[in-house]
């Protein structure tokens with residue numbers, strides 16, 4: 001597939017749960033939780049400086065990655081038929097606070113082409 005991409009100078013959409021394959025295959029990455037993209041950006045940014053707690057936990061739980069460096073995922077993923085209010089990740093997020101229950105986080109620019117949907121990335125609110 002990498003050869004085909006290079007040979008035909010084309011774009012492909014690649015979906016996988018295997019983070020090592022994604023890292024090898026993809027230049028741009030979108031991380032999904034309960035059917036919505038919670039973080040997106042260039043491979044180097046996503047793997048080198050993940051901004052969203054879900055991405056951080058995914059990378060920490062990957063074989064050979066993290067080793068407890070970042071928060072690990074707790075609990076079960078909620079049903080897609082009963083998505084939690086506010087931030088859909090709040091029932092498993094170690095950093096959840098009041099605002100996460102009532103308000104769905106907007107996708108915010110983190111820099112370097114990276115974006116994340118988390119209230120902790122709302123610099124204006126965090127600084128206030």
Ligand code: SF4
Pocket residue numbers: 052053054087088089090091093094095096097100105117118119120
């Ligand atoms: S918005 Fe809140 S619950 Fe959602 S990822 Fe950020 S801190 Fe966690």
